[in-house]
Amino acid sequence: xxxxxxxxxxxxxxxxxxxxxxxxxxxxxxxxxxxxxxxxxxxxxxxxxxxxxxxxxxxxxxxxxxxxxxxxxxxxxxxxxxxxxxxxxxxxxxxxxxxxxxxxxxxxxxxxxxxx
Amino acid sequence: xxxxxxxxxxxxxxxxxxxxxxxxxxxxxxxxxxxxxxxxxxxxxxxxxxxxxxxxxxxxxxxxxxxxxxxxxxxxxxxxxxxxxxxxxxxxxxxxxxxxxxxxxxxxxxxxxxxx
Numbered sequence: 001x002x003x004x005x006x007x008x009x010x011x012x013x014x015x016x017x018x019x020x021x022x023x024x025x026x027x028x029x030x031x032x033x034x035x036x037x038x039x040x041x042x043x044x045x046x047x048x049x050x051x052x053x054x055x056x057x058x059x060x061x062x063x064x065x066x067x068x069x070x071x072x073x074x075x076x077x078x079x080x081x082x083x084x085x086x087x088x089x090x091x092x093x094x095x096x097x098x099x100x101x102x103x104x105x106x107x108x109x110x111x112x113x114x115x116x
Numbered sequence: 117x118x119x120x121x122x123x124x125x126x127x128x129x130x131x132x133x134x135x136x137x138x139x140x141x142x143x144x145x146x147x148x149x150x151x152x153x154x155x156x157x158x159x160x161x162x163x164x165x166x167x168x169x170x171x172x173x174x175x176x177x178x179x180x181x182x183x184x185x186x187x188x189x190x191x192x193x194x195x196x197x198x199x200x201x202x203x204x205x206x207x208x209x210x211x212x213x214x215x216x217x218x219x220x221x222x223x224x225x226x227x228x229x230x231x232x
Contacts, residue, residue: 037223042225043154043207043209043225043226043228044223044225044226045160045209045223045226047223091159091160100213100220100221101147101148101213101221103150103162103165104150104160104162104211104221106159106160106161107159108158108159109157109158109159
């Protein structure tokens, strides 16, 4: 089974609107971390936000928030007030266990296009 | 935050030649480094995990004799693509992690390899 599933290959959003990028995960480890990365056309992986499996509150970082629903095993990324510079690929990732040296499992990504 | 560099950022080579890609942690000692490959419009796939001073652990399906990984120092890991062929053309990304508990992984900017 896929560890990380992103079901939206491409998304469009109007500038200044909010958009939600979906991510579901599969693990039997009670301890895990969920990450979102942005990858612009340059290729660099830009860290956006992190949610730990034991975190009680949803993570927020500026315009980014993570809608963490543990029972449903979903970790959707919400981008508020979209900007043209948000156009990029977005990857959801998971790391199992407490060791930060454990490998990342990446989803297939969602291509976001912000329309002026 | 911690910085990881990769060199070169782009390389074009002829089929049959070998190419070496460097991954450096610039301001921390990386006990563990990861090498990923990303084909166009696809996700990152882990190729191997390398720990300083020991042999790399390769993922299933990755030829260790073709993708030579050396992690000889705490700040440098190299990936050598031997006898490169056009199907090896891809985007190669490394990530690095320090040795202290809780240290996060940081991604390099990637290297785009084109084999003619």
